[in-house]
Amino acid sequence: MAASNRDYYEVLGVSRDAGAEEIQRAYRRLARRWHPDLNKEPGAEERFKEISEAYQVLSDPDTRARYDRFGPAWQQAQAREGAASEAAGPFGGGGPFGGAGGRRVYVNTGGSGFGQGGFGAGGFGGADFEDLLGGLFGGAGRGGDGFGRMPGADREAEITLGVEDAYSGGQRRITLNTSGGPRSYEVNIPAGVTDGQRIRLAGQGGTGSGGGPAGDLYLVVRLAPHPRYRVQGRDVTVDLPVSPWEAALGASVPVETPGGPARVELPPGSSSGRRLRLRGRGLPNPRGPAGDLYAEVKIMVPPEPTPDERDLFRRLAEQSRFDPRVHGESKR
Known part of the structure; x- marks a missing residue:
């Protein structure tokens, strides 16, 4: 398990009293954005590991209770409390990665994609792994590349508008520099758009894989300085x-x-x-x-x-x- 010094609730962007569904939604949103096979930005893989680690702990009621009580020392506390379970192996019994709890989420510990190395059937292999892919990415099992249907990553870009354009709104044609070169988009600017507001272009983000849908493109509005x-x-x-x-x-x-x-x-x-x-x-x-x-x-x-x-x-x-x-x- 990757070592994270950050607060797990902060990693997922949820409050300490967040319910299980809110934690799951936050994880799915972040995983789509930072999965290393969808996001090629430097540091995406480490960010994805950190997100998955936080979800592993907070999605399990037992490990979450320990984390809430002991903070970063929750694993040491578990080791002290569960000497008897150590005989069953580091991931056996009721431990944080055992098969006795609910569905488990795999943390990628090496390479750029998902794998099953070293965890065995009692950990993240088998049905739990298949369930994760189907539930997280909307797939119906794995495809030929081992990932199933996966949506494209959401993208974000800034556009600059004059105050008059922000006031009146309307159709605008904008050109953005993308990794594949300049690309033009027809954008409907809402009348009264404000600085920092995001405009969503559905399906204009990263390309999906295995038949998955494309991600969305979010345009962040910046108002240009005005002489008046x-x-x-x-x-x-x-x-x-x-x-x-x-x-x-x-x-x-x-x-x-x-x-x-x-x-x-x-x-x-x-x-x-x-x-x-x-x-x-x-x-x-x-x-x-x-x-x-x-x-x-x-x-x-x-x-x-x-x-x-x-x-x-x-x-x-x-x-x-x-x-x-x-x-x-x-x-x-």
């Missing part, structure tokens, strides 16, 4: 440039949104940094309320004032008692 919009979740923030007199007197101001132009009511006496909310004008949400758009006030002054503008600003400076450095209090 700042996106957080489904909410969008945009700068709202206004003149000093609009900020002071209030105005109806046009604002650009990912869905097109809109107008926002600027209250009198607005300072830079004030955020005005346009409910529902952020990214749409097919399963709930849309995000909001926040227009952030940014007061702008004429870069090159005309003589008349200079005169007006000068007169305002002479007559106004407002001092922004004392937080809007009047001059004394």
